[in-house]
Amino acid sequence: MKGPDNNTQWWLGVAELLAQGMHHGAVKLKRVHLSIADESFRVLDAIPATRPGSRLVRVCHHGIARVSYDSVSLAGRVIAEGAASAGARLAMRRQDMTET
Amino acid sequence: MVSVPSAGRVQQHISAIASGFLGDWLEHRGNPLAVPMTVFADGEALDLQNPQPAAPGSVLCLSIHGLMELESVWDFPAKPDEHYGSHLANTLGDTSALKLRFNTGRPIYRNGQDLAALLERLVSNWPVPVKRIVLIGHSMGGLVIRSACHYGAANDHRWASLNPDCVYIGSPHDGSWLAVGAHKAAGWLNRVPRDYLKVVGEVIDLRSEGIRNLSRGDAFEPGTSDQPLLHGARHYVISGLLARGERHPVNVLFGDALVHQSSARGDRREGWELAGIASFPGVDHIRLAHHPLVSQQLQEWLE
Numbered sequence: 387m388k389g390p391d392n393n394t395q396w397w398l399g400v401a402e403l404l405a406q407g408m409h410h411g412a413v414k415l416k417r418v419h420l421s422i423a424d425e426s427f428r429v430l431d432a433i434p435a436t437r438p439g440s441r442l443v444r445v446c447h448h449g450i451a452r453v454s455y456d457s458v459s460l461a462g463r464v465i466a467e468g469a470a471s472a473g474a475r476l477a478m479r480r481q482d483m484t485e486t
Numbered sequence: 487m488v489s490v491p492s493a494g495r496v497q498q499h500i501s502a503i504a505s506g507f508l509g510d511w512l513e514h515r516g517n518p519l520a521v522p523m524t525v526f527a528d529g530e531a532l533d534l535q536n537p538q539p540a541a542p543g544s545v546l547c548l549s550i551h552g553l554m555e556l557e558s559v560w561d562f563p564a565k566p567d568e569h570y571g572s573h574l575a576n577t578l579g580d581t582s583a584l585k586l587r588f589n590t591g592r593p594i595y596r597n598g599q600d601l602a603a604l605l606e607r608l609v610s611n612w613p614v615p616v617k618r619i620v621l622i623g624h625s626m627g628g629l630v631i632r633s634a635c636h637y638g639a640a641n642d643h644r645w646a647s648l649n650p651d652c653v654y655i656g657s658p659h660d661g662s663w664l665a666v667g668a669h670k671a672a673g674w675l676n677r678v679p680r681d682y683l684k685v686v687g688e689v690i691d692l693r694s695e696g697i698r699n700l701s702r703g704d705a706f707e708p709g710t711s712d713q714p715l716l717h718g719a720r721h722y723v724i725s726g727l728l729a730r731g732e733r734h735p736v737n738v739l740f741g742d743a744l745v746h747q748s749s750a751r752g753d754r755r756e757g758w759e760l761a762g763i764a765s766f767p768g769v770d771h772i773r774l775a776h777h778p779l780v781s782q783q784l785q786e787w788l789e
Contacts, residue, residue: 421681
């Protein structure tokens with residue numbers, strides 16, 4: 387790891403990796419959260435007294451959870467793509483400087 | 487005095503670990519964390535077009551590390567300039583001790599193909615005629631050597647005709663129990679009809695091709711049948727064991743911690759003729775890469 391540009395590129399690589407982790411992690415966490423919640427909602431749905439209320443709560447819960455996780459996932463994706471393109475631009479600039 | 491690793495060294499270790507886990511993806515994305523294949527002599531990277539080591543010898547001794555490791559795994563504790571290659575160079579004379587660094591997350595056969603091409607360039611451009619090659623591989627590094635030997639011979643490379651000495655240290659020729667466990671766990675979790683368990687299986691499945699190859703010791707391109715050891719070369723196997731008693735239950739279960747003795751010896755491979763086999767009870771997987779007894783054994787075999 388030599389030179390300031392090389393170091394910047396390395397950190398951009400770390401940023402891309404972490405942001406991709408955030409993007410994919412949020413998608414996977416959403417699935418874990420919703421599927422575990424569904425286990426409880428299935429029980430509530432089986433009881434006639436709680437069925438109508440639980441269905442409404444389920445729709446609200448899943449809707450809010452999806453919006454939250456998808457926002458985090460989108461933010462991760464944007465940061466990852468930004469870091470990747472910044473890294474690529476830096477690499478091209480270094481290549482141009484080496485050639486000239 | 488406590489030695490503190492430099493920021494550069496820490497970055498290199500992070501890159502090596504990230505490359506081990508996700509090296510094929512990092513390479514595909516052009517991410518700078520993907521470790522490029524590089525040869526080092528005395529800690530300096532060599533330019534393969536014009537290698538200028540301090541004292542080029544006619545014997546090349548190349549040490550190849552394992553999964554998620556760096557070339558520093560070969561260094562003896564508290565003696566950073568001493569490793570198997572430097573010990574052999576002292577014994578053999580006229581020897582250049584080299585170390586390889588590579589992206590361990592790539593498929594093993596691709597690293598093998600690149601290593602074969604790298605050795606050909608190195609031998610062609612070496613400042614003095616190369617008379618002998620010694621390849622020492624730790625863990626995955628041993629599988630990369632087997633792969634490189636196959637592709638070197640298939641492409642009529644000059645280095646492969648020099649009948650290299652190949653040493654496999656703790657290499658999972660028949661797979662590593664941990665990689666097999668990860669493969670089975672992911673398969674089982676992916677079949678369970680519960681999304682939260684499937685996600686765990688999918689996370690395990692994110693592991694690199696290099697790690698996947700370790701579940702069966704795959705060293706060749708998919709669809710290729712198992713290839714024999716390079717004819718004419720001398721092949722040596724070294725294995726470790728966690729406990730000192732060879733038949734200790736811990737050794738039966740875990741071998742050297744990651745690789746069973748039978749896998750390190752390639753017991754399931756047919757037609758292997760080994761020039762030497764050695765076992766070191768009480769020496770675990772990582773310590774196999776820098777242990778005085780192993781060094782002594784290498785000098786006995788290779789001098």
